[in-house]
Amino acid sequence: MSHQTSGRGRVPELDGIRGLAILLVLVFHFVHGRALPSAAQHIARVGWIGVDLFFVLSGFLITGILLREKDSPDYFRRFYRNRVLRIFPLYYCYVGVVFFVTTVPIWKQLFYWTYFGNLLNAAGQPARFMSHFWSLAIEEQFYMLWPLVVFRLPVRPLTRLCASSIVLIVAVRMAVPHFVLPGREFVYTFTPLRCDALLMGALVACLHYRKMLASAAPALRWIALAGIGSFSVGVWIAGSAGYVEPGIARFGYVGADLLSAVAVCAAVLWRIPALTGRFLAFFGKYSYGIYVLHFPISQLLPPAIAPYASPLRASLLSLVIGTALSCAAALSSWRLLERRFLALKELPSNRGAAKQAAA
Secondary structure (H helix, E strand, C coil): CCCCCECCECCHHHHHHHHHHHHHHHHHHHHCCCCCCHHHHHHHHHHHHHHHHHHHHHHHHHHHHHHHCCCCCCHHHHHHHHHHHHHHHHHHHHHHHHHHHCCCCHHHHHHHHCCCCHHHHHCCCCCCCCHHHHHHHHHHHHHHHHHHHHHHCCHHHHHHHHHHHHHHHHHHHHHCCHHHCCCCCHHHHCHHHHCHHHHHHHHHHHHHHCCCCHHHHHHHHHHHHHHHHHHHHHHHHHCCCCCCCHHHHHHHHHHHHHHHHHHHHHHHHCCCHHHCCHHHHHHHHCHHHHHHHHHHHHHHHHHHHHHHCCHHHHHHHHHHHHHHHHHHHHHHHHHHHHHHHHHHHHCHHHHHHCCCCCC
């Protein structure tokens, strides 16, 4: 959820993709679940796709970085150092503040201190103001092992591993008997059943690294149609776009991931003016801070507004005010905390890694 580079430099369109992803998340959390007209409900309910878009984009960016840095003598140190500098400071500040002002059992706290909070979501027992961290937990678990996999495998076997793993995960997810799961969000937040989105991005990165992405461009429209079709089947089976519905879990997730992969490919291959505007660029730049800090606002603001306005107006007010407050909090975090740690990348011992940023 930060800056990015392509194989030959920065791709500003990817900031726009990231901005679009965080806007979808904001719509989902500030509007989802309110008594709205049906059309507005459907729009709000698909906002969860923003997290899948983050996953695919992250898999693409991180795998691309790892492939380009494989010959570096400090390959592992550089990656984990920059990952820690980008992700840990704000995350642990947030976790510490929340646990200081709320009552959370120690056993639950341990899951968040160690980036395993998604397991509490999967079991239906997340701590208050912490349930959005399931996605960061999945990313950190994945990236504990992924650099080693990329380091050990040549790019062609790595490409095959990504493709076969995606197929296996989708097949398992379709076979999961939802009626015996420990929590409604188990499939949505359990790492082995959700890292196909990260692998989808990694697959795109492998193709891009092998200079095969441009030749695959004519197939993107068919992949997009497959994504739309799969997502539509999930909605038809589930009767809604709700992210915990079995039909969405079986068909909607893969549809969302295919569409996200197409969006990333399009951003890399073609100059798309709509993705380079200041509006999306702003949200893309500060997306990580917005994601971390928006959640308590989304939990407290809508109930405070609801008694004083109609459902539609209350939702719009919640979205506008909540987005403004989230952006203000993210800007403060960036200026007071995040950029100070990122500046450590510029130290003489790590200047060569300055171009890398954890997504």
